[in-house]
Amino acid sequence: MSGRITFVGAGPGAVDLITLRGAAALDEADLVIYAGSLVNEKLLERAKRAKLVNSAKLSLNEVLEQMVDGYRSGKRVVRLHTGDPAIYGAVSEQYRELDNLGIPYEVVPGVSSVFAAAAALKVELTMPDLSQSVILTRAEGRTPVPEKEAIEELASHGATMCLYLSVGEMERLTGRLRAAGLPAETPVAVVYRASWPNQKIVRGTLADIAAGVAEAGIKRQALVVVGRVLGRDGALSKLYDDTFATGYRNAGGVAAFSGRVAIYALTAAGAHKASEIAAGLEDAVIVLPEKYAELAPASRLVRYPDGKFAEAFERGWSTYDGLVMVMASGVVVRHVAQLCREKGSDPAVVVCDAAGNYAVSLLSGHLGGANRLAAAVARITGGRPVITTATDTSGLMAFDELAARHGFRIANPELLKECAVAMLDGETFELSMPQELFQRYYAGNTQFRFLADTPGITVRARNSGLVLHLVPRRFTLGIGCRRGVAAATIEALADRILKARNIDWASIAAIATAELKQDEAGLFSFAQSHGIALRFFGADELNAVEVPNPSAAAEAHLGIRSVSEAAALLAAGDGAELVVEKTAAECVTVAVAEVING
Numbered sequence: 307m308s309g310r311i312t313f314v315g316a317g318p319g320a321v322d323l324i325t326l327r328g329a330a331a332l333d334e335a336d337l338v339i340y341a342g343s344l345v346n347e348k349l350l351e352r353a354k355r356a357k358l359v360n361s362a363k364l365s366l367n368e369v370l371e372q373m374v375d376g377y378r379s380g381k382r383v384v385r386l387h388t389g390d391p392a393i394y395g396a397v398s399e400q401y402r403e404l405d406n407l408g409i410p411y412e413v414v415p416g417v418s419s420v421f422a423a424a425a426a427l428k429v430e431l432t433m434p435d436l437s438q439s440v441i442l443t444r445a446e447g448r449t450p451v452p453e454k455e456a457i458e459e460l461a462s463h464g465a466t467m468c469l470y471l472s473v474g475e476m477e478r479l480t481g482r483l484r485a486a487g488l489p490a491e492t493p494v495a496v497v498y499r500a501s502w503p504n505q506k507i508v509r510g511t512l513a514d515i516a517a518g519v520a521e522a523g524i525k526r527q528a529l530v531v532v533g534r535v536l537g538r539d540g541a542l543s544k545l546y547d548d549t550f551a552t553g554y555r556n557a558g559g560v561a562a563f564s565g566r567v568a569i570y571a572l573t574a575a576g577a578h579k580a581s582e583i584a585a586g587l588e589d590a591v592i593v594l595p596e597k598y599a600e601l602a603p604a605s606r607l608v609r610y611p612d613g614k615f616a617e618a619f620e621r622g623w624s625t626y627d628g629l630v631m632v633m634a635s636g637v638v639v640r641h642v643a644q645l646c647r648e649k650g651s652d653p654a655v656v657v658c659d660a661a662g663n664y665a666v667s668l669l670s671g672h673l674g675g676a677n678r679l680a681a682a683v684a685r686i687t688g689g690r691p692v693i694t695t696a697t698d699t700s701g702l703m704a705f706d707e708l709a710a711r712h713g714f715r716i717a718n719p720e721l722l723k724e725c726a727v728a729m730l731d732g733e734t735f736e737l738s739m740p741q742e743l744f745q746r747y748y749a750g751n752t753q754f755r756f757l758a759d760t761p762g763i764t765v766r767a768r769n770s771g772l773v774l775h776l777v778p779r780r781f782t783l784g785i786g787c788r789r790g791v792a793a794a795t796i797e798a799l800a801d802r803i804l805k806a807r808n809i810d811w812a813s814i815a816a817i818a819t820a821e822l823k824q825d826e827a828g829l830f831s832f833a834q835s836h837g838i839a840l841r842f843f844g845a846d847e848l849n850a851v852e853v854p855n856p857s858a859a860a861e862a863h864l865g866i867r868s869v870s871e872a873a874a875l876l877a878a879g880d881g882a883e884l885v886v887e888k889t890a891a892e893c894v895t896v897a898v899a900e901v902i903n904g
């Protein structure tokens with residue numbers, strides 16, 4: 307009788323993150339060949355009858371020999387791989403050999419460590435506007451990586467990157483990612499032994515993560531996640547996370563939902579969700595019928611006799627400022643209809659489904675603060691706030707989002723939060739801004755008045771008197787190059803860098819270089835093709851600028867410590883900031899500075 311061979315993905319480590327099918331295969335196994343230190347030995351306890359073999363000590367041939375012998379002598383063999391076998395599992399050689407021998411086998415998938423890492427980080431790897439792709443890759447080690455998949459190439463997409471087997475050389479990795487044009491402030495997270503009890507998370511940016519990882523002593527068994535999705539600066543999360551939910555919890559400085567909140571539920575599932583919401587809202591009470599009373603913490607509970615919901619709701623209506631109803635909206639509407647009087651005095655009412663997917667601002671959205679309460683509830687449940695007041699649905703565009711999308715710098719960002727709250731509360735705004743942008747985002751909404759067509763943006767909130775200034779961002783490109791370099795070579799690098807930073811060519815005020823490049827034809831035709839002025843600086847001027855990446859070679863060779871960084875900074879004038887440090891490729895170096903006081 308022949309046996310059976312099953313390749314099983316063990317998952318990332320936690321014993322309960324294996325699939326049911328994988329666990330069943332282990333339960334029945336006679337022989338388990340498992341892959342070293344990232345398979346949790348506690349999982350092996352399931353395989354009560356089995357002989358256990360750690361493949362870390364075996365060659366591929368020895369592993370195969372054991373599997374084949376086992377199969378031929380009628381054993382149920384499990385080959386246990388970490389995560390999912392299809393990712394860096396070195397299974398293809400094993401599959402091929404078994405195919406050659408005509409031996410059948412089955413493969414059971416597993417939770418790859420990338421997903422355990424994403425879960426630990428509580429991040430969505432694919433966020434609208436930030437990245438809609440995930441690149442699973444590794445830096446080359448003993449196993450080479452095809453040239454077209456070099457880190458630099460992949461990074462040029464700006465998509466979320468998850469790197470296996472790469473934490474050993476973080477300095478080198480982050481250096482390469484930056485050389486590819488990713489900004490130094492790109493968020494990075496490293497998750498060590500995701501889902502294990504000794505899991506560790508180190509967060510940082512391309513500039514400082516290597517130091518953080520070294521300090522944490524992480525050298526292996528970790529996943530590196532790189533990308534803007536980690537920054538939680540997507541449109542949605544900015545509007546709701548920063549301003550409103552944190553504002554709710556800590557009212558310091560920000561107008562938040564203020565007042566007492568009662569959370570109602572009518573089913574067991576609803577009562578559990580109500581407790582979850584209450585845990586995130588200081589001082590909120592949970593109002594439940596007697597039969598579910600034990601489902602909520604006693605300290606928060608307000609109980610009423612079974613069947614007396616209408617009375618309990620009526621009491622709550624006059625007692626609390628905000629009512630969160632975890633139930634069907636129909637039930638709520640019928641009861642609210644009996645009680646609602648006028649905007650100024652009705653409480654905020656938010657309806658939430660028992661799964662917490664939606665928090666609907668049902669009544670008193672602006673004045674009563676239900677929009678903000680809905681945002682706070684959604685934040686707690688991980689759901690979506692549903693806002694239907696006109697000002698919030700007619701393409702309401704937050705000013706920081708506008709700035710980010712269209713290349714403006716916010717001169718007084720400390721006012722952003724208050725402006726966002728004023729917007730949500732329905733205040734009237736007067737806007738001076740490019741007319742085309744006003745038309746696109748704010749026209750047709752009576753909350754916004756157009757004052758004048760201006761290159762910059764001034765936002766004035768009529769009642770609160772807040773004035774927010776957004777100025778068009780302007781940059782300079784500093785360029786260094788070898789003699790005789792082609793315009794196309796400069797173009798390729800400069801364009802890649804600007805694209806990666808979402809910088810428009812139209813916002814480049816000058817291209818700058820060293821005086822001794824005054825006869826460099828490629829550089830001239832590059833500047834000309836963009837219609838941008840070329841500026842030259844002498845060695846003394848350049849050497850007087852403090853730069854992050856001076857080059858000893860250039861100093862020896864040309865007597866200039868830095869061309870691209872120093873020239874970009876000089877051309878951008880006083881107060882300039884270097885936004886892209888020196889990036890080199892094929893005989894060209896490019897740096898980008900931002901004009902701050904121009």
Ligand code: SAH
Pocket residue numbers: 318319344387388389390391392393394395417418419420422423469470471472497498499500501502526527528529530
């Ligand atoms: N097949 C596995 C990967 C095997 S390669 C999977 O799908 O996850 C081994 C690499 O996977 C490690 O170097 C590390 O980068 C990553 N890895 C595996 N388990 C991990 C865990 N629990 N936490 C973080 N990274 C892990």
